[in-house]
Amino acid sequence: MSSTFEALAEIISETSDIPMGDITPEKNAFTDLGIDSLDFLDIAFAVDKHFGIKIPIETWTEEMNDGNASVDDYFLLSRLSERIDELVAVKNS
Amino acid sequence: MHLEYFQMIDTISTINRETGKIDAIANVPDKSTIFEGHFPTHPLLPGVLLIETMAQASGYLLLDRLEFELMPFLVAVSEAKLRTFVEPGTVLNIEAEIIHDGSGFAVSKAEVTSAGKRICNARLTFRIMPFPKDELRQEMLKRYKEIYPSGDQS
Numbered sequence: 001m002s003s004t005f006e007a008l009a010e011i012i013s014e015t016s017d018i019p020m021g022d023i024t025p026e027k028n029a030f031t032d033l034g035i036d037s038l039d040f041l042d043i044a045f046a047v048d049k050h051f052g053i054k055i056p057i058e059t060w061t062e063e064m065n066d067g068n069a070s071v072d073d074y075f076l077l078s079r080l081s082e083r084i085d086e087l088v089a090v091k092n093s
Numbered sequence: 094m095h096l097e098y099f100q101m102i103d104t105i106s107t108i109n110r111e112t113g114k115i116d117a118i119a120n121v122p123d124k125s126t127i128f129e130g131h132f133p134t135h136p137l138l139p140g141v142l143l144i145e146t147m148a149q150a151s152g153y154l155l156l157d158r159l160e161f162e163l164m165p166f167l168v169a170v171s172e173a174k175l176r177t178f179v180e181p182g183t184v185l186n187i188e189a190e191i192i193h194d195g196s197g198f199a200v201s202k203a204e205v206t207s208a209g210k211r212i213c214n215a216r217l218t219f220r221i222m223p224f225p226k227d228e229l230r231q232e233m234l235k236r237y238k239e240i241y242p243s244g245d246q247s
Contacts, residue, residue, distance in 0.1 A: 038168055041198050041218055048195055058197040 004088075005081040007050060012077075015042040025078035030071060053087040094146075096125045101146040102187070105241035108157050113191035115154035117240075119146055121183040128181060138179040143213045144170055147203035150187040151217050153237055155199055158191070161234050161246055165199060165219035173215035183207050189217075197221055 009023040016039050029035045035043070044055045063069040073079060094101050106116040121138050128136035148167045155165040179185070189203035199221055204214040224230040237244060 041169065041195070041220070042171075044195055044198070045193055045200055045218070048193060054194075054196055056196045061197075 002081060002085070004051075004085050005077065008047065008077065008081050008084065011046040011050065012043055015039065015046055023077065025076075025081070027077050028072055029075040029077060029080065047084060051084055051088050053084065053091055055084070055087065094119050094121055096122065096127050096142065099145065100236065101142065101149045102153065102240055105150075105153060105237075105244065108154060108241070108244065110158060113154070113158065113194075115150055115157075115187075115189050117150045117153070117187040117189075119185040119187060121179060121181055121185060123181045125181070136181050138181075138183070140175040140213070143175060143179065143205060144173060144215060146185065146187060147189060147205060147213070147215055148217055151189040151191075151201035151203050151219065153241070154189055154191060154201070155219060155221070156233060156237060157244065157246060159221065161230055161237075163221050164224045164229065164233070165221055167217060168198075168220045169218035171216040171218070173213070175213045177207075177210060177212045179207070179212060185212065192216075 005025060009020060012018060012023050012029070012033070012035070013020045016033070016035050018033055022033065027033055029040065029043075044057055048054055060069065060074045064071060064074070074083060094103060101119055102117045103120050104118040106118060108115045127139065131137060131139050152165050152167070159165070184207060186206045187203065189201050191199055192202050193200040197220065199219050201217045201219070202214070203217060205212040234246060237246060
């Protein structure tokens with residue numbers, strides 16, 4: 001597992017009180033782990049702070065609402081981890 | 094403070110847009126129907142209203158920052174500590190600071206003091222959303238101008 005995923009899993013575990021063992025890359029934050037949109041704000045806050053990025057929640061939500069992306073595209077934890085890496089890469093470029 | 098109207102902030106002293114900080118003042122009234130129940134013969138400002146006071150100070154700071162284009166709604170209160178009882182007639186100083194500007198949300202850290210003594214503090218999370226109606230935007234702007242006449246929102 002990548003260090004990004006490990007950091008993400010720790011954040012999810014701490015903010016949402018979910019055992020680390022339950023947080024695996026193939027899980028969807030919302031549909032598998034039961035995180036709701038309010039819980040996700042805490043996660044986004046912690047992720048933004050940890051990685052020095054700004055998760056574009058509004059853009060992602062708009063894309064999902066418009067049918068241009070699925071929940072898995074952004075919130076499957078392996079994909080979320082990849083998105084975070086992309087945002088970090090953009091920040092560092 | 095007009096407790097019955099949920100107008101907690103009397104005066105905004107300063108808003109610093111560069112640092113994302115606000116200083117405000119709230120005068121706890123000597124009399125209010127709220128004190129008749131909280132508590133009979135022993136009036137104290139309810140802790141939830143102290144939380145609301147910190148939320149409103151943070152809210153005006155965000156509204157100013159957002160130029161009244163979007164509305165912050167309180168959605169989470171974290172690490173709240175109510176440290177000291179507040180009696181009628183107390184003058185409260187409120188400081189709030191935006192500690193995170195997220196996508197569609199913001200997080201503030203707020204503290205209330207009185208005569209240099211810490212009253213309460215909390216971390217507050219707001220969802221930033223479109224105003225549900227323009228009348229609300231107008232009302233918020235009107236109140237902002239009343240309590241912050243030196244502010245420059247038009």
